[in-house]
Amino acid sequence: MAKKRFYGQRILFAIFIAAMALPKQVVLVPLVRIVNFMGIHDTLWAVILPLIGWPFGVFLMKQFSENIPTELLESAKIDGCGEIRTFWSVAFPIVKPGFAALAIFTFINTWNDYFMQLVMLTSRQNLTISLGVATMQAEMATNYGLIMAGAALAAVPIVTVFLVFQKSFTQGITMGAVKG
Template identity: 50%
Template sequence: MRNLHLVNNGWSVILPVLALPFAAFLMKQFSQTVPNELLEAGKIDGCSELALFARLFVPVVKPGIGALAIFVFSFTWNDYLWQLIMLSDETKMTINVGISTLVSEFSANYGAQMAAATMGFIPIFVVFIAFQRYFVKGITVGSVKG
């Protein structure tokens, strides 16, 4: 990681999330719900492959993308160990790692820890509120066959 210049870099926290097997599995399951008839109708109407993807496929899988956004953001935000390993500069630490710096060997500033934990909760709450309409539909995909 040092040779790739990813230590103390925001990309060192973002890049591993792009290869999550859970994300690939969830999107595969959700893409299987897209009816082939819809894509075939788009081809008959003269859509290119890019237009099929952008105008037909993506709108149908938006609930899956929303649910995935919530899961991936939450996982990344709460991934304490990886952030602790990759971010050693205090100015670049995330709030979750920064909370651990408020504890010393002989004292703990509980007020500051609770305030920081509350501030750390706000981004996850905002992302959940933004994508909540997709969340339930995205989670229940494939659970009922019929």
Template identity: 60%
Template structure:
């Protein structure tokens, strides 16, 4: 009777694998369509029925794409995303650690406000944020994209939840040995927060790279455009060069793939934090 159990489990496992494969293909297909479309001429890119694989691939779309200041747009996107990633990780690591391990009046209220802020869509605060940035004279500048995003409530929430799992005995022992608060944070807390910060780094970089809405509102000049914003401007007034747009989208997706591969180990550890209790 027990010997038949593995055979009963095999159909369920096979079905679950088929379902997971179907879901994976469903989510991968748009990316596949963009990449293959980048090598199609205009009439083939919009043909019905579609050409699932380019029979006569061409690099003309990339030639047209790089006639624009794409490298400048790419630099802008990298600079904004990297600066925002570093700022969010720094602020979130400090704020999350303090909210998790320090006792002070109003700690729970402050954390509740951060959680409540996560429910606010960006469009709600756009008008006062734009007015403030305009008063500061930051419109069409890197500061307009980087500084408002540094205090990301989700980042503080993520790090705070992970910091709660840090052993309090270790922190107390460091204080007894005469470790200053700054040294405690830099030498002990920060290394222990690496899994959470790795996941947060990916989330922040992708969020900053794809933040088309804020970039559209805050940026005015072509040299200051980021890559998603610059690619969107390639759409013509009367025609839409789908092949060029797909080439731009494929090119813009490469940095995100590289960032994920670099932080993949920390990312998988970060998203499973708290799943196992010691």
């Protein structure tokens, strides 16, 4: 889509860039209304789905898509590939590191997003580990050892995901930054 030129493309991209500057607190009320309308409030999907379409993801994937050589897309069209076949056979393998980097960013952002979890999740059974650690603090007595163990446990998935996907992550980040 980043390679296709259409009327208002620059304005649309400027809107996405401006949306990146907005904090989550600004879009919270409409987001809660949408989540309630979809019927997914107080589920983990209420935390995950809003971050999938966040403007940063659109920006990152646009940068990767612009790195696809136009000659490859044109040769696929000459060879008889349709739009979908061109995407899956030509474009997607090139932007796959970008998808990997975006998936890692989204996972880490969702995992660490205390505010969105606090608003979207209300029942104790759906609390994430970061909210669970925060609820361990009591007014009179606080078990700091348990809180530190919970905080260390909360860091394990992030470190694991990064170590497992480190090559894809660094390849994805550097590929989007280099224009050749």
